[in-house]
Structures are given as structure tokens and as C-alpha cells.
Amino acid sequence: MSPDPVAALREVGFWLERSRADTHRVKAHRRAADLVEEMSPAERDRHAAKNSWSTVRGLGPKTVAIISQAVAGDVPTYLAEQRAAGAAPLAAGGAELRAALRGDLHVHSTWSDGGSPLAEMMATARALGHEYCAITDHSPRLRVANGLSAERLQEQWAAIEELQAELDGFRVLRGIEVDILDDGGLDQERALLDQLDIVVASVHSNLRADSETMTVRMVTAIANPRTNVLGHCTGRLVTGERGVRPESVFDAEVVFEACRQFDVAVEINSRPERRDPPSRLIELARDTGCLFSIDTDAHAPGQLDFQTYGCERAEAAGIKPERIINTWPVDRLLGWAGAKKTAAAKQAAQKQAARLRAGRRS
Known part of the structure; x- marks a missing residue:
């Protein structure tokens, strides 16, 4: 089951944090999640119908791709990649x-x-x-x-x-x-x-x-x-x-x-x-x-x-x-x-x- 765009963006943030990625990359995805979450249902529907997410200030190419794919009912490619990378345990023991x-x-x-x-x-x-x-x-x-x-x-x-x-x-x-x-x-x-x-x-x-x-x-x-x-x-x-x-x-x-x-x-x-x-x-x-x-x-x-x-x-x-x-x-x-x-x-x-x-x- 594919996540909604907000959940997809937050999950990407989770995997990036877990992998100790640069802070600005994590924040970009969390800010994008906040932007979408704060939209009214009508605004979200309008952007989804026109696929106009790239016109939203604060969304970049990667976050736009995640949102567009999630709205289309697919697991976003970048999220799938992060899940695959996170499948390996963080430590060898414990x-x-x-x-x-x-x-x-x-x-x-x-x-x-x-x-x-x-x-x-x-x-x-x-x-x-x-x-x-x-x-x-x-x-x-x-x-x-x-x-x-x-x-x-x-x-x-x-x-x-x-x-x-x-x-x-x-x-x-x-x-x-x-x-x-x-x-x-x-x-x-x-x-x-x-x-x-x-x-x-x-x-x-x-x-x-x-x-x-x-x-x-x-x-x-x-x-x-x-x-x-x-x-x-x-x-x-x-x-x-x-x-x-x-x-x-x-x-x-x-x-x-x-x-x-x-x-x-x-x-x-x-x-x-x-x-x-x-x-x-x-x-x-x-x-x-x-x-x-x-x-x-x-x-x-x-x-x-x-x-x-x-x-x-x-x-x-x-x-x-x-x-x-x-x-x-x-x-x-x-x-x-x-x-x-x-x-x-x-x-x-x-x-x-x-x-x-x-x-x-x-």
C-alpha cells in the first residue's frame, strides 16, 4: 500500500535521519511534509488534478516527485530506495x-x-x-x-x-x-x-x-x-x-x-x-x-x-x-x-x- 504524500515525506525524513544524512536534506523533506499537511483539502485536490506541485514555494524536484508519485497511488521511487537502504541493521551486534x-x-x-x-x-x-x-x-x-x-x-x-x-x-x-x-x-x-x-x-x-x-x-x-x-x-x-x-x-x-x-x-x-x-x-x-x-x-x-x-x-x-x-x-x-x-x-x-x-x- 502506498503512503499518502505527507506520510511518504515524513518516512523519507525518518530514513535519512536514521542514516545520519545531512541535516538540510532531512529538513527539506520535513518542511515539504508540513507544507502539504497545512494545505486545505481543496488546495491539495487542485494541485493533484493539475500536477502543479512544482509551483508550490518550498518544494524542490525531489519532494515534488515524492508527492506526485504518492498522489498517483505509487510508492515513491526515492522512498523505496530509502527503505531498501534501511533494511540492513545499523550495527553488527546487539x-x-x-x-x-x-x-x-x-x-x-x-x-x-x-x-x-x-x-x-x-x-x-x-x-x-x-x-x-x-x-x-x-x-x-x-x-x-x-x-x-x-x-x-x-x-x-x-x-x-x-x-x-x-x-x-x-x-x-x-x-x-x-x-x-x-x-x-x-x-x-x-x-x-x-x-x-x-x-x-x-x-x-x-x-x-x-x-x-x-x-x-x-x-x-x-x-x-x-x-x-x-x-x-x-x-x-x-x-x-x-x-x-x-x-x-x-x-x-x-x-x-x-x-x-x-x-x-x-x-x-x-x-x-x-x-x-x-x-x-x-x-x-x-x-x-x-x-x-x-x-x-x-x-x-x-x-x-x-x-x-x-x-x-x-x-x-x-x-x-x-x-x-x-x-x-x-x-x-x-x-x-x-x-x-x-x-x-x-x-x-x-x-x-x-x-x-x-x-x-x-
Whole structure:
């Protein structure tokens, strides 16, 4: 069955993103999809009847050919070529582990610095076989990434609730990638963090701090009962359009022991330009007894298939599926993620009660 022109253009964008094609090529197809989608039915019918798509400003020869062939009831030639090229797996290993994954816990949308709307990201995750996916847009301090203020985060929750009603059998998790502040604090209101399903805590600033400073900063964030996943721990970039960046320096033995002690999963970030942590640190975290989360850090639909890269690396390090939190059923995952917050709230209540009793005695 041939797709409609909008679906055809978006699918081409998916395959181009997946193959790590130049950004401008991807954007050209997504812009074309938006143009056609925004047309009234009468306008679309008029262009289809006259085959006048080339007169539409913003459409080029390739996108016009895709639209024309899809409207004619054919699978566009360029789409067929992209599907054929995408039939090969992205990585040589990790297939069994990828099949065991039930979800992705680090994904961005146009609410912050992602390239596609929330609905498209979640629909793609579902189409890739996931049972759940967390939306983890950035926190307020990361203004360069359009981080979400407290108000915008709550607005996103309303959008998630509306979208959830359309995705029967698939769970959209409320999450955040919260910036780890210089003092180790988390960059969002505590009361809002308490209401999230998943909190990924990552360092995005002062990446060249000395080892002691960075270690204290990271351990403080890990010890916070609201932190569930330590994101891209070294912050390195090994390739890509943004260039390269060296690893941050910290005492990995101390940081990973803190992850083990405070029940925080170490993220294996699947983005090809990150490959974070490096293999030696994945092995150290494994030997320390840490849990893991294999995530894409996707900013576009085609990048949601990058999990295969992370699975290949986890498999090479001998990480067992039961130690990877996104192989767990959603109820187990949410129970695990919420347990620390519940325990912390209970402890805080007990301390408050003790202070009140002490005040009455005095």
C-alpha cells in the first residue's frame, strides 16, 4: 500500500535521519511534509488534478516527485530506495538485546530542542516496537536548548495526557533531562520533579572542571532521591556536526559506586556522536554492580532507531538484560523509579514529626 504524500515525506525524513544524512536534506523533506499537511483539502485536490506541485514555494524536484508519485497511488521511487537502504541493521551486534528493550527513557521533542513534535516522536517509538517512551525535554537553565520552565513543563503534561488518549496500548512517560547545577542541585522545582515518572540528570555546563569538583557535583545529584538515570556521564563528543569534545574528568569509581548505592542507572547513550560512556567506563560500571539504561537521546524520529548502537556496546561489555531498566515492564520501572521519592518523603515526615515531638517536650 502506498503512503499518502505527507506520510511518504515524513518516512523519507525518518530514513535519512536514521542514516545520519545531512541535516538540510532531512529538513527539506520535513518542511515539504508540513507544507502539504497545512494545505486545505481543496488546495491539495487542485494541485493533484493539475500536477502543479512544482509551483508550490518550498518544494524542490525531489519532494515534488515524492508527492506526485504518492498522489498517483505509487510508492515513491526515492522512498523505496530509502527503505531498501534501511533494511540492513545499523550495527553488527546487539540484536537480541534490542529485542528485549521495552522502551526509551531519553527523548526530546520540539518542546525543547528536538526537531519533531511530541506526537510524532511517540508514534515513531510505538512503530519501532516500544511499549513506552519517556519524553525528557531540557530543564530551564539550558536556554540554548529552549529548556522548559515550571509552567511549560506542566503544559507539556497536559499535552501528554491528551496524546495518551490516542495511543492505546502505549505509555507516554512524563520525564525530564534535568541539568545538574554547579552545586549538584537539580534544575527544576522539587515538587514538579516529584510528579515525574523518570528523571535523567546530566551535566551540560562547566564540563572542564577539575576532577574533585566534578565528582562532588555528580555524586550530589546522584544522591538526590529524584534522580533515576545519570545521562551521558562524560559529556564527550567523538564525531558529528558539533565537532569533538574530550571527556569530563571525575573519579569514576566514586561516581559509579554512588550510582550503585543510590540506585541510579548509568545511561549508555546511543547517539553515534557521543558513545558515552566509553567502553572502559561501561565495564567499570558493570563491575561496580550498576544498573543501566540504553537510551537514544533522540532529537528526531529517525534517531529513535539508534538504540541498536547502544545495545551493541552493552552486549560487547556483557551487560545482562535484567540489569537494563528499560527491559523491565512499565509497572516495574515506575515502581522502581518512584520508590526513592516515597522513601525520601517518609523520612522527611519522620524527621518533621521528631522535631515537633522535641518541641513539645521542651
